[in-house]
Amino acid sequence: MPSNNRLMTFLYHEVCDNPEESGFVTKNSLQYTHTIAEFEEHLSAIAASETVVKDFNEKCDLDKISITFDDGGISALCSAEMLEKYGWRGHYFIATKYIGQKGFLSSADISDLRKRGHYIGSHSHSHPKSCRDLSFEALKYEWENSKKILEDILSEDVFTASIPNGQYSGRTLNVLKSSGYSxxxxxxxxxxxxxxxxxxxxxxxxxxxxxxxxxxxKLSRFEGVYFEYLLRKLKQTLKLKFKG
Ligand SMILES: [Zn+2]
Incomplete structure (x- = not known):
């Protein structure tokens, strides 16, 4: 395998057999909810690639795989346990407004996940549909507030963020930087x-x-990566065309 510091990062949301019980439940979100059996199948596929899941921040010359989860749904407790059976750790991004609400992790759960070696990052405070549309002040509130809430729970620096729905602008990144994310x-x-x-x-x-x-x-062996990128670009272009 070529050694050029590539990182294959998978983004999951909920892993549960009853999709109504964890995280945001919308028609769109349900297509990203995996049953326990499906997720186990994905983990065994990743394991078959023989690429070791490592600390994403670890300095090494090997290709790495990272498994991340957005939103902070309660099913993180299940996916974390499944990862641990492989000796792996996940990276959980939390929308902090929902902590302790029905279907979402509590402060104690988040603290416990971190103690078990999983990583915790911010997924904004209120999970806005698009960070692109927010004012500077609103963005500051989203990212600074969320960071503080997580740091109060964990008693450590929180420096990773995942952007809700992937929608961001240069202003979003400026605010993330000034809020202390890296x-x-x-x-x-x-x-x-x-x-x-x-x-x-x-x-x-x-x-x-x-x-x-x-x-x-295939993706775990870094195959078909460019195809996925082109497909996304094509979808984005078509979306823009239909919009405008
Ligand atoms: Zn999200």
Whole structure:
């Protein structure tokens, strides 16, 4: 395998057999909810790639895989346990407004996940539909408030963020930087981290409910990556065309 510091980051949301019980429940979100059996199949596909899941921040010359989860739904307790069976740790991004609400992790759960070695980052405070549309003040509130809430729970610096719905502008990144974040996860399917506005940026691949084991296995070997990128770009272009 080529050694050029690529990072395959998977983005998951909820892992549960009853999709009504965890996280945000919308028609759109349900296509990203995986049953326990489906997620186990994905994990075994990742394991088959023989790429070791490592600390995303660890300095090494190997390709790495990182498994992230957005929103902070209660099913994180299940996915974390499943990852632990493989000796892996997940990166959980929390929309802090929902902490302790029905279907979401409590402060104690978040603290416990961190103690078990999982990583915790911010997914904004209120999970706005698009950070692109927010004013500077609103963005500041979202990211500063969320960081503070997580740091109060964890008693440590929180420096990673994932952007809700992947929608951001240069202003979003400026606010993330000034709020003290240094690593930002997007929804663009790429494997080479890049620098933007003084932040280290990461792309992510988000398997859907019906994404096959074969595809996960291929992506875990860093195959088909460019195709996914082109597909996303094409979808974005078509969306813009229909909008405007
Ligand atoms: Zn989200």
């Amino acid at each position: 690593h930002v996860f997007t929804s663009m399917p790429t494997v080479k981290p890049w620098n933007e506005k003084g932040l280290v940026m990461y792309g992510r691949f988000y398997p859907k409910r019906n994404t096959s084991r074969v595809k996960i296995e």
